[in-house]
Structure formats: structure tokens, C-alpha cells
Amino acid sequence: MKTDGVHPNDSAILAHHGLNLQAVFDLCALPADLLAAIDTEQPVAGYRQLLLFAHGGRDLWQAIADSGDLTGEHPIDRFSVDTVSRYFDEENPASRYRLLYPLQPGTLPLQQLGKLAGWHHASPFRIGVNARWGSWFAYRAAVLADTAFTPTLVMDGASPCDSCMEKPCIAACPVVSSAGEIPLQACMDERLKPGSRCAMSCLARTACPVMAVARYEPEQIAYHYGRSLETIGNYRRR
Numbered sequence: 001m002k003t004d005g006v007h008p009n010d011s012a013i014l015a016h017h018g019l020n021l022q023a024v025f026d027l028c029a030l031p032a033d034l035l036a037a038i039d040t041e042q043p044v045a046g047y048r049q050l051l052l053f054a055h056g057g058r059d060l061w062q063a064i065a066d067s068g069d070l071t072g073e074h075p076i077d078r079f080s081v082d083t084v085s086r087y088f089d090e091e092n093p094a095s096r097y098r099l100l101y102p103l104q105p106g107t108l109p110l111q112q113l114g115k116l117a118g119w120h121h122a123s124p125f126r127i128g129v130n131a132r133w134g135s136w137f138a139y140r141a142a143v144l145a146d147t148a149f150t151p152t153l154v155m156d157g158a159s160p161c162d163s164c165m166e167k168p169c170i171a172a173c174p175v176v177s178s179a180g181e182i183p184l185q186a187c188m189d190e191r192l193k194p195g196s197r198c199a200m201s202c203l204a205r206t207a208c209p210v211m212a213v214a215r216y217e218p219e220q221i222a223y224h225y226g227r228s229l230e231t232i233g234n235y236r237r238r
Contacts, residue, residue, distance in 0.1 A: 005092035018060030118155030125204035131157035134211030172207035
């Protein structure tokens with residue numbers, strides 16, 4: 001267990017490279033089912049904390065673009081892993097750590113961790129939202145560490161959907177049901193249609209007014225939705 005080093009919230013490396021959302025959890029304080037799921041991915045013995053890293057807004061994409069390293073199969077994962085590794089190696093060199101996500105295959109419950117951090121509130125368009133970043137954030141790394149950092153506070157704010165009366169996301173979605181819901185299968189079907197406006201973006205998501213100023217650049221939106229469209233297509237061809 002290490003007591004020195006730079007807290008993720010104070011890291012110049014993380015901030016400079018766009019990993020501007022960080023949460024620190026004591027393993028002993030996690031719900032039993034969540035801890036068991038993590039232990040299934042990687043035994044937690046010998047570690048004290050779980051550190052969760054995410055990005056909000058456009059900074060990460062800009063940092064990757066500035067590095068000139070948007071090539072290869074998983075450039076965002078690679079950049080995120082390199083950044084977290086630099087954070088430990090340069091700002092916490094005495095700490096022992098193990099990367100769980102995105103390196104470890106499996107089903108690490110990222111959304112459950114996001115809920116504990118206050119980052120994730122359910123939305124009608126099936127993407128987590130919060131008042132600080134809207135839906136424009138994503139999980140980038142999860143790490144077991146023998147650190148002894150002060151656990152981070154839960155992000156303030158209730159779900160922004162609770163106070164949204166007009167629900168423009170629902171109005172914008174072409175497959176919304178009569179009950180005002182967006183069925184997952186219908187969403188995937190629509191995205192796979194030739195010429196679909198939902199193929200390379202999400203009309204419901206871009207209609208959401210919460211923190212529209214943080215919306216990804218068009219190139220980033222096209223990148224993420226292009227990847228997910230490929231995944232859907234591969235899944236349907238099985």
C-alpha cells in the first residue's frame with residue numbers, strides 16, 4: 001500500500017491527454033456483487049483500490065489527433081493505456097497496478113462503476129448521461145492499484161432527464177415506440193438500413209440538449225458510430 005504519489009484528480013498527465021474524468025474507489029467499500037465481478041476479471045488480493053478513468057467532451061480526441069496516432073485497429077484504447085501507464089510510471093512510480101480495462105477481455109461492469117461515481121444516469125436513448133458532460137463521455141480505463149488515495153466524491157447532480165419535459169431525444173428517434181421507448185433491436189435494424197441517417201450517428205443523442213457544447217466533433221462521432229455499426233453487422237452475420 002502506497003501513500004505518496006499524485007492523486008488522479010491532480011494529474012497533469014491525465015489532464016493534458018484528455019482523461020479528464022477520474023474516480024477512486026476503495027475495494028472494501030464496493031458492493032459485494034461488483035467486487036466479485038472484478039475479482040472474476042482479475043484477483044483483487046494485494047490491491048487496495050480501483051481507479052476508473054474516462055474522458056468527457058473533445059479533449060481526448062484532440063490529444064490523439066495532435067499525437068498523429070489515429071491509425072491501427074484500436075487507437076483510442078492504445079492511447080488511453082499509454083496515458084494511464086505514463087501516469088503511474090511518472091507520477092506514481094512506487095505504486096503497483098494492473099490494468100483491467102481495456103486490456104482484459106470480459107465483462108467488467110463499467111456502467112455500474114459509473115453509477116457509483118455519479119457519472120451514469122440512464123437515458124431514453126440507452127446511453128449514460130450526467131449534468132456535467134451530457135452523454136458525451138466514455139470509459140477508457142480501469143485499474144487495480146495498491147494506492148491509498150482519498151476516494152473521490154460522487155459527482156453532484158441528479159439525472160438531467162428527470163427535469164427534461166420536452167424529451168427532444170424521443171421526438172428525434174425514428175424507431176421510438178408508442179410507449180416512448182427506443183427498443184434496442186429496432187435501433188440496430190434502423191442503423192443497418194441502406195442510407196439510414198442513424199448509421200453514422202444517433203439522432204436521439206444529438207438532439208439531447210444537455211451539455212451540447214461538449215458534443216464530440218463530427219469526425220469523432222463518425223469514428224465511434226462506424227465502429228459500432230461494424231460490430232452490429234458482424235453480430236448479425238453470425
